[in-house]
Amino acid sequence: MSFHCKAAASPLRKPVSKDGSDAASFAAYHVNTLGWPGVGYTFIIEPNNLINTPNGKRARIVYANDMDRRTYHVGNSNQFSLGICVAGDYRYDKMDVATIASIAELHTALVKDGIGKYDKAHNEMPGYSWKACCQYNYRDAFDWKGSKSPVEPQPAPDVYTIQEGDTLWSIAHKDGTGGVQVEDLINANPGIDPAKLKIGQKINFGNAKEVVQTDDTKEEAEPSISGDEIVKSIQKMLNSRYKTGLIVDGKWGAKTKAAIVTVEKGAKGNLTWILQAALYLEGYNLGSLDSIFGKGTELALSKFQTAKRITADKKAGKATFTKLFAA
Numbered sequence: 001m002s003f004h005c006k007a008a009a010s011p012l013r014k015p016v017s018k019d020g021s022d023a024a025s026f027a028a029y030h031v032n033t034l035g036w037p038g039v040g041y042t043f044i045i046e047p048n049n050l051i052n053t054p055n056g057k058r059a060r061i062v063y064a065n066d067m068d069r070r071t072y073h074v075g076n077s078n079q080f081s082l083g084i085c086v087a088g089d090y091r092y093d094k095m096d097v098a099t100i101a102s103i104a105e106l107h108t109a110l111v112k113d114g115i116g117k118y119d120k121a122h123n124e125m126p127g128y129s130w131k132a133c134c135q136y137n138y139r140d141a142f143d144w145k146g147s148k149s150p151v152e153p154q155p156a157p158d159v160y161t162i163q164e165g166d167t168l169w170s171i172a173h174k175d176g177t178g179g180v181q182v183e184d185l186i187n188a189n190p191g192i193d194p195a196k197l198k199i200g201q202k203i204n205f206g207n208a209k210e211v212v213q214t215d216d217t218k219e220e221a222e223p224s225i226s227g228d229e230i231v232k233s234i235q236k237m238l239n240s241r242y243k244t245g246l247i248v249d250g251k252w253g254a255k256t257k258a259a260i261v262t263v264e265k266g267a268k269g270n271l272t273w274i275l276q277a278a279l280y281l282e283g284y285n286l287g288s289l290d291s292i293f294g295k296g297t298e299l300a301l302s303k304f305q306t307a308k309r310i311t312a313d314k315k316a317g318k319a320t321f322t323k324l325f326a327a
Contacts, residue, residue: 075163
C-alpha cells in the first residue's frame with residue numbers, strides 16, 4: 001500500500017473543499033493535466049467531507065478504482081502497489097481526529113482482508129526518493145510494526161529515469177521539485193517531447209536545477225508548451241470575459257501573456273484570477289485558478305517575489321505588479 005498526502009485541484013473547475021482537494025478534483029487533474037487514463041488512487045480520503053457513523057464522525061473514503069486495477073501513481077511500482085491518498089496540504093493543514101480515524105480503520109480493514117501488508121510513502125518507492133510526500137506521518141494513525149517515521153525525501157537527482165505514468169508535470173508537480181518547474185526541465189532537455197515521455201528515458205535534472213537558480217536565465221527563456229489544459233482554460237476565459245481573440249491552443253507563450261498584461265492594465269474583472277493566471281504563465285503552477293487568494297497563490301507569489309528580488313511578503317503590491325505585468 002502506498003500512502004500519499006497532498007492537495008490537487010482541477011484546472012477546469014472550482015474545487016469543492018476548502019483545501020481544493022477531493023476525489024473529483026484529483027481525477028480531473030490526473031486525466032486533464034497528466035494525461036493518465038484515470039485517477040491515480042484506489043482510495044481517496046476527503047477530510048472536508050465528514051459523515052456520521054456509529055463510532056463517531058469519519059472523513060469520507062472514496063472508492064475510486066477496483067483493487068485489481070493497476071493505476072498510475074508510483075511509476076514502475078504501479079503493478080503491485082495500491083494507492084491511497086489523504087486529500088490536503090499537510091505543510092499547512094492539521095490532520096483532524098475524524099481523518100485519522102478513517103486512515104486507521106481503512107488500514108485495519110485492508111490488512112485483515114489480505115489486500116496489503118506494508119505501508120510506504122511516495123518517497124519510499126523505488127526511484128522516487130526525492131518526492132516530498134508524505135507530508136503527514138500517517139503511521140502514527142495505526143498500529144505499525146516498523147519505523148514510525150517515513151524516510152525523509154532526498155535531493156532531486158541529476159539524472160532521472162522515466163517510470164510508468166510519469167509526465168514532466170507529475171515530476172515537477174505544482175510546487176516544483178527542489179525549485180524546478182516544468183519549463184526548467186524542458187530547457188534542460190532540448191528536443192524532449194513533454195507529451196511523449198517513454199519508460200526508461202533519461203532526463204536531465206541537474207541542468208534544470210542550475211537553470212532555476214539563475215534569475216536572468218529564467219527571464220530569457222520563453223516557454224512554449226502546446227496543449228497545456230490550464231493555459232487553454234486561461235485563454236478561454238480571456239476570450240469569453242475580455243474578448244481578446246486568442247487562439248485556444250494551450251500554448252504558453254508571449255501572446256497569452258500580452259493579453260493578461262492588457263487586461264491588468266485596464267484593471268478589469270477579478271484581480272485575483274488575473275494574478276493567478278499571470279503567475280502560472282510565469283511558470284508558477286498554482287494547481288487551480290479559482291479566484292481565491294489562498295495558500296497556493298500565496299506560495300506561488302512568494303516564490304515569484306524571491307526570484308525577482310522583491311520582499312517576499314506574499315502580498316500583491318505595487319512592486320510585484322510592476323514586475324509581473326511588465327509589458
